[in-house]
Amino acid sequence: MTTQTIKTILSRRSIRSYKPDRLDPASLDLIVEAGTYAPSAMNQQPWHFTVIQNRSLLDRLEASCKSVFLESDVEALRDVAAREDFSVFYKAPALVIVTGDANALAPQYDCTLAMQNMLLAAASLDIGSCWMHSVMMFYATEKGKALFNELGIVFPDSHKPYAAAVFGYSASPVPEPEPRKSGCVTLMS
Numbered sequence: 645m646t647t648q649t650i651k652t653i654l655s656r657r658s659i660r661s662y663k664p665d666r667l668d669p670a671s672l673d674l675i676v677e678a679g680t681y682a683p684s685a686m687n688q689q690p691w692h693f694t695v696i697q698n699r700s701l702l703d704r705l706e707a708s709c710k711s712v713f714l715e716s717d718v719e720a721l722r723d724v725a726a727r728e729d730f731s732v733f734y735k736a737p738a739l740v741i742v743t744g745d746a747n748a749l750a751p752q753y754d755c756t757l758a759m760q761n762m763l764l765a766a767a768s769l770d771i772g773s774c775w776m777h778s779v780m781m782f783y784a785t786e787k788g789k790a791l792f793n794e795l796g797i798v799f800p801d802s803h804k805p806y807a808a809a810v811f812g813y814s815a816s817p818v819p820e821p822e823p824r825k826s827g828c829v830t831l832m833s
């Protein structure tokens with residue numbers, strides 16, 4: 645038996661090419677609402693959702709996030725970022741940053757679960773998405789924190805970003821899922 649939910653989980657892919665169209669506001673609301681229905685440790689719901697759709701703000705943030713990849717210790721990240729056509733946010737029309745109260749019990753898990761709800765909710769609405777790790781990497785630097793402030797992207801007190809993803813309508817057909825690794829399940833009797 646395959647439910648619609650299972651079909652969505654099995655067919656969601658990271659999208660790396662977007663149409664410039666803004667997201668339908670009602671769909672965006674639903675996606676964020678889905679995030680707020682994630683489980684959280686002791687039901688603390690320690691999250692906050694920052695939605696950025698301003699093109700010039702996205703472009704300024706993107707340029708800085710790219711520099712994190714270019715300056716990374718990881719050769720693969722440097723190589724990807726060095727490509728002339730590389731765009732960290734893939735020109736997506738929306739970036740959502742899930743911040744969490746760093747003093748909460750398990751904010752990293754809570755925020756990641758919230759983001760996964762959002763990625764799946766988006767897929768169920770035919771909206772593409774892709775996790776953006778560079779946002780967390782950039783915020784972890786002093787330069788990054790300063791730029792967020794300069795751009796007016798201010799999070800609630802004692803919050804920091806634990807999950808970030810871009811959202812938008814895919815510019816090309818959603819690819820088939822990659823084969824799954826085998827041998828990653830132990831069924832104990």
Ligand SMILES: Cc1cc2nc3c(=O)[nH]c(=O)nc-3n(C[C@H](O)[C@H](O)[C@H](O)COP(=O)(O)O)c2cc1C
Nearest residue numbers: 656657658659660732774775776777778779821822
């Ligand atoms: C913690 C984490 C960090 C990721 N960072 C990035 C990223 O910065 N840029 C990107 O294009 N994809 C990023 N991804 C997406 C993965 O590359 C993608 O999920 C993986 O290749 C599997 O493909 P799929 O999502 O289409 O199944 C990240 C995923 C995770 C879970």
